[in-house]
Amino acid sequence: MTxxxxxxxxxxxxxxxxxxxxxxLRPAVFGAMDGLVTNVSLIAGVGGGGGxxxxxxxxxxxxxxxxAFSMAAGEYVSVTSQNELVGSEVDKERHELSxxxxxxxDELVGMLRESGLTAETAKKAxxxxxxxxxxxxxxxxxxxxxxxxxxxxxxxxxxxxxxLSFAIGAxxxxxxxxLGSDSLWIALALSALAAVVGGGLVARLTNRPxxxxxLRQLLLGTAAAGLTYLIGLAVGGMAAT
Numbered sequence: 001m002t003x004x005x006x007x008x009x010x011x012x013x014x015x016x017x018x019x020x021x022x023x024x025l026r027p028a029v030f031g032a033m034d035g036l037v038t039n040v041s042l043i044a045g046v047g048g049g050g051g052x053x054x055x056x057x058x059x060x061x062x063x064x065x066x067x068a069f070s071m072a073a074g075e076y077v078s079v080t081s082q083n084e085l086v087g088s089e090v091d092k093e094r095h096e097l098s099x100x101x102x103x104x105x106d107e108l109v110g111m112l113r114e115s116g117l118t119a120e121t122a123k124k125a126x127x128x129x130x131x132x133x134x135x136x137x138x139x140x141x142x143x144x145x146x147x148x149x150x151x152x153x154x155x156x157x158x159x160x161x162x163x164l165s166f167a168i169g170a171x172x173x174x175x176x177x178x179l180g181s182d183s184l185w186i187a188l189a190l191s192a193l194a195a196v197v198g199g200g201l202v203a204r205l206t207n208r209p210x211x212x213x214x215l216r217q218l219l220l221g222t223a224a225a226g227l228t229y230l231i232g233l234a235v236g237g238m239a240a241t
Contacts, residue, residue: 027075027162029202034071035169036198037221039063040191043173044225047184048232053177056184060174064167072163079155090149093140097133104140105130111143169194188225195221 020069042063046056096106105126130136141149173191176183198215203213 006202011089024157024161027071027158028165029205031068031071031162031165032169033165033195033198033202033217035064035067036172036191037169037224038067038166039170040173040188040221041224041228043177043187045185045228045232047187048229049236051232051236053182057174057177060170060177064170064174067170068163068166071166075162076155076159079095079153079158083152083155083197086145086147086149086152089145090141090147093144094137097136097140101130104136108140108143146211169198191221191225192218 039060040061043056046059051059070144093134108126108129109119109122112125113119117125138149141147170180172194176186176190181187195217199217200210200214202217206213206235
């Protein structure tokens with residue numbers, strides 16, 4: 001592998017890491033799975049209780065709207081708070097670099113030596129890096145905090161991805177009823193298929209076997225829907241007596 005290929009590969013890994021750790025991919029994946037499980041459980045509960053097609057559609061739409069906005073708000077607050085915390089730590093590091101430059105440069109020498117550089121090379125590299133404040137801040141932040149101050153995730157992207165993906169997941173079990181069907185089992189079967197596909201794709205994104213992710217998501221979704229169905233069945237039976 002050439003130097004340029006290694007650099008490009010490192011950049012690709014960095015972008016993938018940012019997507020998974022706090023960009024758009026993580027909230028999108030969680031949002032879609034949450035939307036599917038939440039709404040199929042709501043629909044199963046109302047259907048098990050003897051709810052009408054109108055009641056199920058109303059419940060499903062309410063669950064979609066409430067869940068999507070709740071997920072978006074949660075992601076926005078979470079990512080914003082994380083960025084504010086990182087910003088605070090970076091500000092502290094910037095202050096140390098401006099008021100205690102010699103000690104910070106010595107600290108950088110130690111970190112570079114731990115990475116495998118010789119003492120002479122580490123001193124030269126640390127001096128060169130420290131001559132550029134922005135570069136020095138970026139290196140110290142990466143070495144000490146494990147973050148790149150210039151590559152923080154966007155709370156708006158995270159919130160938007162979460163809202164949209166939750167809505168997509170939540171609409172799947174609602175589709176049969178919205179199209180005129182009154183069969184709960186069609187909705188459950190469609191949701192099971194979506195759980196298998198979604199769980200399997202998530203597994204492939206993390207280099208795990210498709211069937212493991214599919215089976216896990218199917219079991220979790222089945223457990224949630226089954227529990228709420230039994231609750232609905234019990235409450236519906238009590239109301240009928």
